[in-house]
Amino acid sequence: MSTIKQSVVWWCAARGGIDHADLIKRAAKMGYSSVEMSGPDVWPLIHDAGMEIAIVGGHGTLTNGLNKPENHDRIEDELSKNIEIAAQNRIPSLIAFSGNRNGLPDDEGIDICAEGLNRVKKLAEEKNIVVCVELLNSKADHPDYQCDHTAWGVELCKKVDSPNVKLLYDIYHMQIMEGDLIRTIRENIDHIGHFHTAGNPGRNDMDETQEIYYPPIMRAVAETDYDGYVGHEFIPKGDLFSALQAAHDLCAV
DSSP: OOSSEEEEEHHHHSOTTOOHHHHHHHHHHHTOOEEESOOGGGHHHHHHTTOBOOEEEOSSOSSSOTTSGGGHHHHHHHHHHHHHHHHHTTOOEEEEOOOBOTTOOHHHHHHHHHHHHHTTHHHHHHHTOEEEEEOOOTTTTSTTBSOOSHHHHHHHHHHHTOTTEEEEEEHHHHHHHTOOHHHHHHHHGGGEEEEEEOOTTTSOOSSTTSSOOHHHHHHHHHTSSOOSEEEEOOOOSSOHHHHHHHHHHHHOO
16 A cells, blocks of 8 residues: 555546546556545535545636735735635645746745745634645746745745745656755655645656656655655646556555
């Protein structure tokens, strides 16, 4: 039995008119314990299959996020509402975004994002919901995104100083930005609330055509006290279910 709890990322899998109920049932049979980032219309199907909903979006506008003070009222409202919804639906985590730099110095970005997160951290703590600020690459996929290095995200978490504000560590994105994945994960695991995977380059299957070797990364995660989920956020090159099974087996340590 794997010590890593694995999750299907909805937008990658629920494509091309696939039957939602069949996808969820087959994922559960493969050994997945969660389906994440889906809309509320399928939450009952996920729970009925005995699975969890590891994480969903906490607010809109990835590029126009927490690092703009004028967004704080809106994002506070969105996060507060979604914290309540998550608590009611047994969803442990929400995703948040720094937004793009647009010339904003990194140290100022940390301060402004912390101010925004401070508005909701008490509610998150009360409801036991973890707000995960996502680490994304600004080199290939999300130009100018500010939370693009682990060190920046960790400093933000330290500034907020809440057990319910952490990082979504996307292995694909951080391979592109900085590499040194295992050391970085081990040194910063206390600030990581969720993981995403994908093959690089291409954000496809984690197979022999890409450069990240996932088994030792998963073993490194399993050796820590991390008890969250690893969501597979890749776009299959071929058959969806074969790709999902292969990803699960690869990361089952």
